[in-house]
Amino acid sequence: MRIAGIPDACRQLACLALLALSPLGMFIGNVRQAHAADRPNIVFIFTDDHCTQALSAYDPSRISTPNMDRIAREGMRFDRCYVTNGICGPSRAVIQTGKYSHVNGFIRNGNRFNGDQQTFPKLLQKAGYQTAVIGKWHLVTTPQGYDYYDVLKGQGPYYNPPMITEGENGEPVTRKHTGYTTEIITKKTLDWLKKDRDDDKPFMVMYQHKAPHRNWRPAPKYLNWLDDVTVPEPETLWDDYKGRTQAASKQQMTVRDHLNANDLKLSGYGNMNEEQKKVWDAAYQPKNEAFLKARDAMTEEDVIKWKYQRYVKDYLRCVKSVDDGIGEILDYLDESGLAENTVVIYSSDQGWYLGEHGWYDKRWMYEESLRTPLLVRWPNVVEPGSTNDDITSNLDFAETFLDLAGVSVPDDMQGRSLVPLLKGNTPADWRDVFYYHYYENPGAHNVARHYGVTDGRHKLIRYYALEGKKIDDWELFDLKADPNELQSVYGSTDYETVQQRLKDQLDAAQQQFGVPEDTNLGRPQRRR
Template identity: 55%
Template sequence: MNRVALLFLVTAGLAGEALAAAEQASASSKPNILFIFTDDLAYQAISTYGDERNLLETPGIDRIAKEGMRFDRCLVTNSICGPSRATILTGKYSHMNGFYNNSNSRFDGSQTTFPKLLQKGGYSTAIVGKWHLMTDPTGFDYWHILPGQGVYYNPPMIDNGERVKHQGYTTDIITDLSIDWLKKRDKSKPFLMMTQHKAPHREWSPPLRLLGWDKDRKYPEPPTLFDDYEGRSKAVSDHDMGIDRTFTDLDAKLVVPGSLNEEQKAEWNKYYEPRNEEFRKQNLSGRDLVRWRYNRYMHDYLGCVKAVDENVARLLDFLDKEGLAENTIVVFSSDQGFYLGEHGWFDKRWIFEESLKTPLLVRWPGLTKPGSSTKEIVSLIDFAETFLDAAGIESPAEMQGRSLKALCAGQTPADWRKSLYYHYYEYPVPHRVRPHYGVITDRYKLIHYYKPDVNDWELLDREKDPLEVKNFYNDPAYAETVKKLHAEVERLKVEVKETEAPPRQAYGNRPFEGEPVKPGQPNARPNANRRKAS
């Protein structure tokens, strides 16, 4: 090789190294963001939150808390899947972003969202997993999503508009796809990776490798498993989401999911069928049936969470291996909390603590103190502005939350919120939870149930009644508290700009009881395959 050619190669090599270094410096000037999001995840199922039942050890998820901050009062503004996702993307309440419910709402993808602003600000953006907003994602360089709710086994997915089919367990596949994109991403840019799991959404189907993981444990029961709702509004007692009345054969794993192949069915039946046969022989009823369902529910639900935990650990290990951990903010959360038998329920929707409060763990290198926590009221509505603040991008005035950056640094702004407005709309299906709105403080909740056949107020006092089974609204000792909270809920309505009555479509596409059925409108009906405990 002559000297000129050699000099050219050396120079080119040095230039290449310099370019790579420059690209790396450019990418590291702003933090990467890994947002790990689950569906229907109860904080009671995460060991760092210390539920007294000790339901599950979650070392992967707990690692984020140990190396960052645990938020003990992260509250949702509308406890249901799609609306929470729309709120996170837009930083706006349901009535402002137009996505009220899972029945007939469609996300307006032309709205300003934080992924769009990060993308415009030089980020590579990707979302993998559950989307559940009815329209195609916008603001992402790459999207690979489940259609609708998705399925747990061998899921069809949509890869940037093209329908594809995967083999395996959905939680594992979502993580595989996330890691694959991270490996192939444009390394000259910082990244936003939104890894969004279907799990542990109903019907709580664990991976086949974890069937029997709990060795047929009999789980401690929550104190309110047999709540009788005495002294409460009809809205609380007249529901359709109880373990005693709403548990389908699919929920109970008495039938085999349709998406399994023959080999997987054999594995499924090997575990469930002997136990199902024993259940059928017992012919249980009443409280005995509820207890059987509760334990089956815990095995399945927690098995799903265990799989999520394993995959969180995989993502964290990948960041370590690739040298990305020190410049990547990791946020772990869920679209809302979930009932694990409290009040006799599964599901979400209510303003009560188990569905109102969602997990939130943040590892922000150089900012969050390892093992720290905060009890300040924060919300999903704050996420968009937090991500933008982290990237040094100004938040639009239309966003209604606040950046959590100061709290993550252990500093509480003097004017941090002391209350939060909540509004749930969807009725009557799937679970007959009446529309209600209210205000939440550190101690109290003032709630108004207002449709279609109730007009009731309740006051909950979490200090005196942490199980939330008593209504103090008409107690004379609380008269001044009620007065102040009524004023506060009206103030918050003005602050969040919901001073007008919601439109009829906010409640869904089924008629209320007594309403005429319009052409093309489905009838309200209870869940199929119900078997009520008696």
């Protein structure tokens, strides 16, 4: 008779000890090591403010991005990847933690990320992965959970960036660099892949660009690219905001009124040295002189059109350098033999306005900034050239990285792994509605605090604070009938059932994710 299981436990331990010393035990150990070595590497490529309208795998009308397109062609393109909070720092904090902003504590730019909390790179390290982050960090505190970090100081300039890395004493040190920031970040990533990583460990590297963030300073080789091209204007460039609430008209992010002389390259050099300034002036001075000479004879509409062309071309020029760098990374993965066991993921911190609604910038729950690119290549697993239309999110990235590595996803993470979708198997209980929340008002561009839900067909938004005052404004859009979101149908009897369903789903989402009823942090009590 066995009592309380104690003899069984002792017997099992003894057997395991003997097995470990036997030829069979050593064989099993070797198999486990081989299995660990076969875990896929992860290269996460991340940009700042890159919209699907400027990625030719989604929209070829403005630019060709052959290297980003290659990831889509050899992998999967996600068509409905939404962000939880459309602004730089918060998006990065969501990715580190797999949690909404109100949970991870980083709700707006200017906050400090609490790196002591649970993050996916720490969990990967514990599982034997080598981890690195190179490029834009934008979370203020020193990166934790990374064997190597070399990150931009703050936002970082487009030229000659100071970057922070670990010094010999283990403390962060700032080092100056000379050159174009996009190219420097690519070179540092290649150097790490070629020289610094441990060949005996699987790795995860976050290769993160500043570009194409404002104020869009192109690389020397692209300063005159697109000069002979007229970039198509979006059909909503002349939006008058009459079909929406006061929030849409009170923003401060129009091409017409809010791009400054620095944005438009009519003044300023950024962080350039004298040699770089000469190259810059040779490209921009003739173009600027031509504009200023013609300015008095131009109509207001002509000036707006000129501003749009100057802005969007510089933006696209910055994207072009990013695409070049991605090509270098993909080529190295192929040449080194790493490609076959490396998952390559491309995304951005949110979408962006290339003149839609007359805007630049992000922040809104409208489609252009809510939706972000997501491309994933996983050889021999993801079907090449496939697409996915499920609702996915940056909230899912941490969980996906962990799942790829065979690491259990903690219960307190709020997203879901995309691995089943990558394998072509959407779970029956996959989300069919998505929750968004933006907090930064008062703040840059005067975009009202708002939250909402979308199911991909209909979208409900509530604006609850603007210019320091409480408001209670609602918008409802039918994205099939009105894909440009020009006319809210909130309050329409034709949408009464849809409106109530979305309000119920909004309540359910806020309860599910534990959104606090605090006007300084989360949602206020709302009237039904």
